[in-house]
Amino acid sequence: MNRKIASVIREYDCRLCNQRHKITLSNHLLKDIDEYPFPYTFLHGEIKNILTTLYIDKNLEIRGVEVRELKDSDLFSKDQVLTITTTLMKEIEQLREENESLNKEILTIGKNSTK
Numbered sequence: 001m002n003r004k005i006a007s008v009i010r011e012y013d014c015r016l017c018n019q020r021h022k023i024t025l026s027n028h029l030l031k032d033i034d035e036y037p038f039p040y041t042f043l044h045g046e047i048k049n050i051l052t053t054l055y056i057d058k059n060l061e062i063r064g065v066e067v068r069e070l071k072d073s074d075l076f077s078k079d080q081v082l083t084i085t086t087t088l089m090k091e092i093e094q095l096r097e098e099n100e101s102l103n104k105e106i107l108t109i110g111k112n113s114t115k
């Protein structure tokens with residue numbers, strides 16, 4: 001059975017870059033979430049010095065945006081490290097699953113190529 005991997009592209013305004021960023025959010029993010037909106041934290045910017053937290057609801061809509069520029073003197077709190085790590089782990093897991101399903105598709109295409 002192929003798990004359906006769906007993702008949407010959302011936009012958010014970043015008050016630090018004064019830009020509208022696009023971000024791809026996968027359904028996969030909703031896995032293991034039992035409280036909405038949930039925080040999705042990552043770093044962006046040229047030198048990845050902008051800590052971004054998006055609050056995402058169960059329709060993958062962005063409900064809130066928090067951006068904070070990290071200074072050299074900034075230390076991550078334990079909670080921040082945990083949310084960033086969780087985000088990365090989910091992304092890795094998502095890539096792994098996408099890779100797996102793409103491999104399956106390639107096999108299927110190979111089998112059906114005589115059609």
Ligand SMILES: [Zn+2]
Nearest residue numbers: 014016017050
């Ligand atoms: Zn930005």
